[in-house]
Amino acid sequence: MGLTFSLLLVAALILAVFLGVEALGLSFLFAIVIPYLAIATFIIGFILRVVKWGKTPVPFRIPTTCGQQKSLPWIKQNKIDNPFSTAGVVARMALEVLFFRSLFRNTKAELVDGERLTYQWEKWLWLGGLIFHWSMLIVVTRHLRIFLDPVPGFVRIIEKFDGFFTVDLQNVYITGILLLAAVTFLFIRRVVIPQVRYISFAADYFPLLLIGSIAASGILMKYFFRVDLVAIKELTVGLFSFSPVVPQGVSALFYIHLFLVCVLISYIPFSKIMHMGGIFLSPTRNMANNSRAVRHINPWNYPVKVHTYEEYENEFRDKMRAVGLPLEKDGSEKEAAAAKE
Amino acid sequence: MYNSRNIIIGLIIFAGIFTFPFILNAVTASGAPEPSLDTPEINALSAKECILDTDYMTSNHMELLADWKIAVVRDGNRIFVTDDGREFEMSLQNTCLECHSNKADFCDACHNYAKVEPNCWDCHVGPEVLK
Numbered sequence: 001m002g003l004t005f006s007l008l009l010v011a012a013l014i015l016a017v018f019l020g021v022e023a024l025g026l027s028f029l030f031a032i033v034i035p036y037l038a039i040a041t042f043i044i045g046f047i048l049r050v051v052k053w054g055k056t057p058v059p060f061r062i063p064t065t066c067g068q069q070k071s072l073p074w075i076k077q078n079k080i081d082n083p084f085s086t087a088g089v090v091a092r093m094a095l096e097v098l099f100f101r102s103l104f105r106n107t108k109a110e111l112v113d114g115e116r117l118t119y120q121w122e123k124w125l126w127l128g129g130l131i132f133h134w135s136m137l138i139v140v141t142r143h144l145r146i147f148l149d150p151v152p153g154f155v156r157i158i159e160k161f162d163g164f165f166t167v168d169l170q171n172v173y174i175t176g177i178l179l180l181a182a183v184t185f186l187f188i189r190r191v192v193i194p195q196v197r198y199i200s201f202a203a204d205y206f207p208l209l210l211i212g213s214i215a216a217s218g219i220l221m222k223y224f225f226r227v228d229l230v231a232i233k234e235l236t237v238g239l240f241s242f243s244p245v246v247p248q249g250v251s252a253l254f255y256i257h258l259f260l261v262c263v264l265i266s267y268i269p270f271s272k273i274m275h276m277g278g279i280f281l282s283p284t285r286n287m288a289n290n291s292r293a294v295r296h297i298n299p300w301n302y303p304v305k306v307h308t309y310e311e312y313e314n315e316f317r318d319k320m321r322a323v324g325l326p327l328e329k330d331g332s333e334k335e336a337a338a339a340k341e
Numbered sequence: 342m343y344n345s346r347n348i349i350i351g352l353i354i355f356a357g358i359f360t361f362p363f364i365l366n367a368v369t370a371s372g373a374p375e376p377s378l379d380t381p382e383i384n385a386l387s388a389k390e391c392i393l394d395t396d397y398m399t400s401n402h403m404e405l406l407a408d409w410k411i412a413v414v415r416d417g418n419r420i421f422v423t424d425d426g427r428e429f430e431m432s433l434q435n436t437c438l439e440c441h442s443n444k445a446d447f448c449d450a451c452h453n454y455a456k457v458e459p460n461c462w463d464c465h466v467g468p469e470v471l472k
Binding site: 155170 | 345351352363366367370371410411455456460
């Protein structure tokens with residue numbers, strides 16, 4: 001259901017932009033209006049989403065721990081997996097963000113002979129995810145060549161390494177191919193493994209199909225159906241310098257690529273792709289496990305109106321004394337002592 | 342907002358990363374280049390057209406040159422015949438640069454703008470060297 005819906009949605013988006021540009025001549029809409037709307041939605045939506053998360057109180061330290069907590073001096077603490085200090089949290093977060101450490105722990109549970117439960121080494125998800133995300137980062141960074149005028153030097157250095165392999169006189173960017181391969185793997189994994197398919201919804205398939213289509217359209221433009229790069233750069237630099245132009249000679253394939261990117265970035269604040277910001281706000285990741293050493297006060301504690309026993313006794317002392325109840329502060333004792341003297 | 346200091350710093354970094362193309366381009370961006378066709382050979386032509394359609398050449402000249410290289414080096418075929426029967430020698434230096442003798446104002450205009458470093462001149466001799 002979710003799969004069919006996502007496939008149809010991506011196909012409809014591609015068809016919409018193709019018809020819009022080719023049949024209706026809406027180049028202005030797809031080249032200028034939609035990209036600006038998408039960028040604004042992305043940045044404002046992202047900020048609002050993070051602010052909304054920031055307003056949510058986190059009452060307790062709830063780090064997930066995978067190692068020995070800081071304890072007695074002769075018990076060795078696992079400083080990264082069970083961080084006690086901010087430095088430990090930063091180290092753990094950096095390893096998580098850069099190398100997906102928690103995904104590396106992934107195992108596959110399986111029943112052997114229908115009765116014996118076994119846990120198996122399963123690193124393919126980690127590997128696919130790592131390749132996908134790093135390729136994505138490098139591909140996006142490489143695109144600065146088309147966004148910026150003049151092009152910064154580091155972009156050229158990345159391109160040189162990325163395009164190390166030459167096929168038929170032209171540099172083939174390895175990350176572009178790895179990106180498409182990895183996103184295809186992640187998609188097939190969702191469809192083929194029954195347990196994963198069972199927990200997958202349209203919100204899981206759609207981003208994968210969208211990114212896959214973006215990568216595929218990019219590769220088609222780069223190696224198979226050449227586009228006029230200078231015209232495209234004129235368009236993008238125009239967008240990024242607030243003097244938008246719609247140059248002639250930009251092919252429909254580019255508009256498909258651009259529109260799908262616009263859909264993707266405007267979809268980010270409303271979707272699971274927000275994990276790029278959310279990872280930093282995960283309470284189980286960004287907190288030190290120091291609840292035994294530091295007192296953490298529940299942030300939503302409000303001042304409670306209390307009636308202490310002292311106040312209660314002051315209020316009812318006479319009545320309590322009259323029925324012979326024991327009193328902590330008996331005003332009559334003083335009187336009695338004064339009478340004796 | 343809780344932990345507002347960290348969240349605001351994070352958001353500023355986020356906004357900085359994703360808006361810096363705007364800021365940078367607002368300062369430095371120049372217009373798209375106009376490759377110059379002002380050479381004596383082109384001016385002498387009655388109809389100013391390349392060996393193939395201009396739109397095709399703009400997007401696909403690198404593919405054409407790569408095909409030429411294979412035809413010449415592997416097959417020994419030096420004659421390129423267009424669809425309408427005109428014949429050209431498959432040669433960067435003798436055919437392309439014959440008309441486009443202004444590499445700096447023609448080739449390099451777009452290549453610098455798009456930061457492309459074609460590997461033509463690793464082997465071929467550019468016109469500025471020939472002179």
